[in-house]
Amino acid sequence: MGKYFEIKNLAVGFKTFEGIRPVLNIESLSINRGETYGVVGESGAGKTVLALTILGLLPKPAGIVHSGEIWFDGQDLLKKTEQELYENYRGKRLTMIFQDPMSTLNPVFTVGQQIERVVQKQQNLKGEMCTKRVLELLDVVQLPDARSMLKKYPHELSGGQRQRIIIAIALSCGAEFLIADEPTRNLDVTIQAGILKLIGELQKEFKMSVLFIANNVGLVNVFCKNAGILYRGKLVEDGPSAQVIHEAKHPYTQTLISAIPRLKSEKLKFASIVIKPEAEQGCPYYSRCIIAEEGCARQVPMLETINGAQKVACFLAGRRSL
Amino acid sequence: MSEVLVKIENLKKYFPVRSDAIINTRMNWVKAVDGVDLEIQSGETIGLVGESGCGKTTLVNVLLRLEDPTEGKMFFNGINITRLSQKALRQTIREHIQIVFQDPFWSLNPRLLVRDIVGEPLTVHQKLPLLKLIQRVEDLLEMVGLPRDSVYKYPHEFSGGQRQRIAIARALALEPKLVVLDEPTSSIDILSQAQILDLLMQLKNRLGLTYILISHDLSVVHYMSDRIIVMYLGKVVEQGPAETVFNSPVHPYTQALFHAIPSLDMNSLDELQTLEGNVPSAINPPSGCRFHTRCPQVMPVCSSVEPEMVRMDENHQAACHLLG
Numbered sequence: 001m002g003k004y005f006e007i008k009n010l011a012v013g014f015k016t017f018e019g020i021r022p023v024l025n026i027e028s029l030s031i032n033r034g035e036t037y038g039v040v041g042e043s044g045a046g047k048t049v050l051a052l053t054i055l056g057l058l059p060k061p062a063g064i065v066h067s068g069e070i071w072f073d074g075q076d077l078l079k080k081t082e083q084e085l086y087e088n089y090r091g092k093r094l095t096m097i098f099q100d101p102m103s104t105l106n107p108v109f110t111v112g113q114q115i116e117r118v119v120q121k122q123q124n125l126k127g128e129m130c131t132k133r134v135l136e137l138l139d140v141v142q143l144p145d146a147r148s149m150l151k152k153y154p155h156e157l158s159g160g161q162r163q164r165i166i167i168a169i170a171l172s173c174g175a176e177f178l179i180a181d182e183p184t185r186n187l188d189v190t191i192q193a194g195i196l197k198l199i200g201e202l203q204k205e206f207k208m209s210v211l212f213i214a215n216n217v218g219l220v221n222v223f224c225k226n227a228g229i230l231y232r233g234k235l236v237e238d239g240p241s242a243q244v245i246h247e248a249k250h251p252y253t254q255t256l257i258s259a260i261p262r263l264k265s266e267k268l269k270f271a272s273i274v275i276k277p278e279a280e281q282g283c284p285y286y287s288r289c290i291i292a293e294e295g296c297a298r299q300v301p302m303l304e305t306i307n308g309a310q311k312v313a314c315f316l317a318g319r320r321s322l
Numbered sequence: 323m324s325e326v327l328v329k330i331e332n333l334k335k336y337f338p339v340r341s342d343a344i345i346n347t348r349m350n351w352v353k354a355v356d357g358v359d360l361e362i363q364s365g366e367t368i369g370l371v372g373e374s375g376c377g378k379t380t381l382v383n384v385l386l387r388l389e390d391p392t393e394g395k396m397f398f399n400g401i402n403i404t405r406l407s408q409k410a411l412r413q414t415i416r417e418h419i420q421i422v423f424q425d426p427f428w429s430l431n432p433r434l435l436v437r438d439i440v441g442e443p444l445t446v447h448q449k450l451p452l453l454k455l456i457q458r459v460e461d462l463l464e465m466v467g468l469p470r471d472s473v474y475k476y477p478h479e480f481s482g483g484q485r486q487r488i489a490i491a492r493a494l495a496l497e498p499k500l501v502v503l504d505e506p507t508s509s510i511d512i513l514s515q516a517q518i519l520d521l522l523m524q525l526k527n528r529l530g531l532t533y534i535l536i537s538h539d540l541s542v543v544h545y546m547s548d549r550i551i552v553m554y555l556g557k558v559v560e561q562g563p564a565e566t567v568f569n570s571p572v573h574p575y576t577q578a579l580f581h582a583i584p585s586l587d588m589n590s591l592d593e594l595q596t597l598e599g600n601v602p603s604a605i606n607p608p609s610g611c612r613f614h615t616r617c618p619q620v621m622p623v624c625s626s627v628e629p630e631m632v633r634m635d636e637n638h639q640a641a642c643h644l645l646g
Contacts, residue, residue, distance in 0.1 A: 042511040043482075072643060158600045188373040190597040193582035200591040213442055215512065222591055224583040259588070260518035261545030 003071070004033040005177065005209060012046075012053055012067030012233075020064065023049050024233040027303050028201035028312075030228070033176075036203060036210040038220030038241060041230035047213045048099070048127070050230070051179045054211070055094060056085045072177065091122050097183045097199075101163040111165050112150030115172060120174040133162040137168040142198060160191035164198065171202065174306055181213045196223060198264070217257055221245050226309075229253045232284040238303060239310030249317040251292075252285050283314070292318055326498060327532055328362040328385065333394035335377075335384050339605060352604045356556035357394075364499070366476055367526065367533040369547030369564065371540060371579065375601045378536045382502045385421055386533075394581040399499070417447050420640040423593040424486035424505040436463070436467035436488055437473040443495045452562030461477075462491040467521060485515030487521070494525065504533045507542060519546060540583055544568050549637070552576045555604055555612045558631075573640040581594050611643065619644060 008228065011259075012024035024046045031037045037312045041047050052058050054070055056077065070077040077089065098104045106114060115134045118123055125133055138146035141164040154162055163183060170178065180199060184192040187214035204211050214220050220241055227241035229252065237250040248254045276287045283289070289296065296315055303311045337350040355377045365613050370378045377614045385396060400416050406414065420443075423429035428441055440459045450458060457555055459471040466487040474523060477485055486506060490517050493501055503522070507515040519542065526533060537543050543550060543564075550567040552560040552575065560573040572575045581595035588594065597616050602608055608615050614624035621642050632645040 042513060137336045160600065187382060189540065189579060190373060191600075192585075193594045194596040196584065197591055197596055216584075217512075218584040218586055218588075221586050222588045241587070256512060257586070259512050261516070261519060261541045262586075297386060 004073060005029040006030040006071040007054075008069045008071070010053065010070065011037050011066040012049060012058070012068075013066055014062050015064065019158075022233060023063075024069075025055065025222050026050070026233075026235050029228060029235060029238065031077075031209050031211065034203075034207045034209055036212055036213060036224040038212045038224030038225060038227040040214055040217055041229055042215065044232075045230045046233040047180075047215075047230055048181055049315050051096060051211070051213060051234075054179065055090055055096060056080070056082065057090075091118070091175065092173050093175055094177045094179070095170045095173070096179040097163075097170045097181060097186055098164055099181045099183075101166055102186065104166050105162060107154050109153075110150065110248050111154060111157070115165065115169055118169050118172050129189065133172075137172055138165075140171065140202070141165070141168045141299050143168075158191075159187050160194060163187065163191075163195050167195075167198065167202070171206070174206070175208070176206070177211070178207045179211045179213070182215065183212075184219070185215075199223075217245055217260065229256065234284050234300075234313065235303060236285065236313045237311070239308075243307065243310045246308065246312070249310065249312040250285075251289050251315045255290075283316075323489070325364050326361055327364040327399060328360070328361040329395075329397040330358060330385070331395045333358045333360075333381070333384065333396060334392045334393060335380050336392045336516070342568060348603050351608060352542055353556050354604060355384065357606070358556075358558055359554075360558070362500075362532060362534070364532055365530060366549060367535060367547045367551040369543035370536045370553065371538070371543055371550060372553035373579075373601050374538065375604070376553045377604075378553055379504060380556075382421070382534060382536065386421060386502065412447075416513055417496045418499045419502065420496065420498040421502040421504060422486070422489050422493045422506050425509050426477075426482060426489050427509065430485055431574075432477055434476075435473065435606075436475050436477070440473075440492045440495055441491065447496055458495070459491075462495055463488075465525070466491045467492070467517075481514070482510040483518060488511060490518075490521070490525070494529070494531075494552055497529065498531070500532045500534065503533055503537075506535070507535065508539065513645070515542070522546070532610070540580060552579070554616075555601060555607050557612060557641070559613065559642070560562060560640040562634070562640075566608060566635075566638050572634060572638075572645060573613075573642050574617050574619050574644070576640075578616075578618070611641075632640075 007026050007029040010024060010026045013020040014021045039047050039050065053065065054077065065078060079251050088104055112134060115137060119130050119133050135146045138149060143149055143161065182198065184195050187195065205280065212220065212224050224241050226239065227244045228235050229237040230252065231252050237244055237253045242246065245257060248257055278287050282299060285303050286292050286296050301313045301315050303313045306312050306317055325349050333355055334357055335355040336353050339350045339352055351627065358381060372378050384391050391404060395402060401414055403415055437456060437459050440462055443456045444455055444458060447459060456473060459473055463472050464470055468484060468487055507518050525531060534545060535546050547564045550562065551558055554575050560567060560571065560576045571580055578595055578597045584594060597617050602615055610626045611624040611629050615622045629641045630644045631639045631641045633639050
């Protein structure tokens with residue numbers, strides 16, 4: 001019996017006119033029950049594709065899972081049929097908060113209708129019972145004045161309120177595994193702090209495991225126990241977030257962290273526009289890596305344990321730093 | 323060295339709104355900017371900070387005269403631009419104030435070539451012949467770090483960071499004195515953001531520009547600005563040198579704003595501070611201090627008396643009863 005949640009050698013590609021383009025290639029990623037794991041990467045790194053693959057929501061027929069296993073509580077999700085996923089997993093045990101609170105809700109239905117619908121479908125509650133459950137949910141996400149909230153349309157709510165509604169919908173069926181895909185994007189810092197705290201409290205209260213997707217290292221640092229850095233579909237660094245962030249070993253992670261503006265006197269470091277040609281078979285980061293050596297262009301580095309629980313996919317990790 | 327480039331006195335911008343009643347005798351106003359005084363020295367970078375809806379963008383739109391002010395006075399380089407006609411504006415200030423908009427996916431016309439996008443201000447103001455224009459556009463593109471042959475490309479052929487470079491090239495085409503940066507990096511990745519910020523700093527030093535930087539990312543503001551202005555519901559609540567405001571903010575709103583950013587030094591969610599509720603409506607702003615509905619240190623006096631600006635030291639000011 002393996003871990004609670006574990007991804008092994010997952011390879012996902014997208015069909016394009018120029019053939020199949022690899023999007024994700026994750027050797028291993030695991031999350032224990034009740035823990036938080038943060039995935040950080042630039043846009044286009046494959047963060048959202050990872051989330052969709054787990055839920056079996058990859059766009060079809062474009063998205064293809066070449067190989068791999070996604071183990072969730074002893075079952076391989078990739079072996080499940082669509083029917084099984086729908087009936088037993090999606091929404092019930094695995095759930096997701098989508099990225100953009102401005103466009104996730106349907107503008108022509110009231111907030112109440114949208115939550116009720118999910119509750120009705122998934123839990124077979126009707127009438128009074130259903131309304132009661134919806135009010136409970138709004139209470140859970142700390143929205144005051146729940147009854148009047150039900151009759152409102154999404155455009156009448158602020159970004160933070162909308163995101164709370166989306167969280168309520170995601171939690172409506174008591175899922176134990178939550179995927180949060182940049183839940184605070186486009187929100188103000190003060191609202192962002194509130195949403196983060198809310199997800200944190202809910203995670204503790206319901207003992208949920210959370211896969212937290214972010215493009216901001218700072219968020220992952222405060223929110224997640226473990227973190228992984230995704231670069232072009234490959235996990236390049238993985239481990240306890242304190243270690244990954246403060247003792248980064250992979251040159252990409254180091255660059256990401258030093259690109260965060262902190263003090264005026266400090267110079268920002270960043271990978272300049274492509275320095276070297278792409279390496280066909282080598283490390284995906286080869287073309288932008290400052291410390292790359294010849295060997296890096298020939299072979300893809302594997303995730304290797306380097307410092308306790310920290311794993312890095314780089315031949316030069318630890319030997320040199322920026 | 324410092325001469326005053328922009329001076330704003332008691333600037334107000336109200337937008338009319340219709341209320342729900344069909345026949346309505348009383349007009350309601352959204353007080354987007356409500357009495358802002360501001361001086362910008364030539365060569366400074368001003369960071370404008372606040373939550374969305376606090377009037378940052380309206381303030382700069384009025385300064386650019388994209389909106390007409392309701393009340394107050396604005397001077398640019400000594401010229402009163404408050405009531406100038408559009409034609410007079412074009413002859414006097416348009417060349418000297420330029421803006422880089424928030425989202426490079428919307429601010430560049432998808433049907434125009436980069437040549438026409440960057441060249442448009444040159445055609446309007448300097449009426450350059452085509453060959454010279456192309457030459458100049460190529461120089462500008464090179465200056466912002468794009469290849470010279472990008473002139474014959476369309477915006478969709480570029481990434482977010484590159485598009486923002488095009489927008490910057492367009493803003494700098496006329497060699498302006500003041501450039502307004504309205505959230506220049508909010509829609510691009512962290513690595514591209516670092517590159518753009520670095521580019522902006524270089525250009526500033528090379529061309530002697532003055533920046534007004536709007537951002538809700540406080541780390542960006544901290545990195546770029548000399549002086550920071552914090553706005554809340556159309557009013558300035560604190561202003562001062564960047565280092566002072568960052569290291570020892572005195573207004574509770576500024577403090578809350580800074581403690582809400584998840585930083586690399588924090589270890590748990592408990593260190594994050596949240597502000598209760600949303601920004602109140604600007605139609606009926608709270609009486610007294612506008613922040614009193616959300617302020618963690620609210621006192622009885624706050625709901626009735628509006629606080630005056632208190633001078634902490636020579637450059638650092640804040641409007642709060644706690645300081646009086």
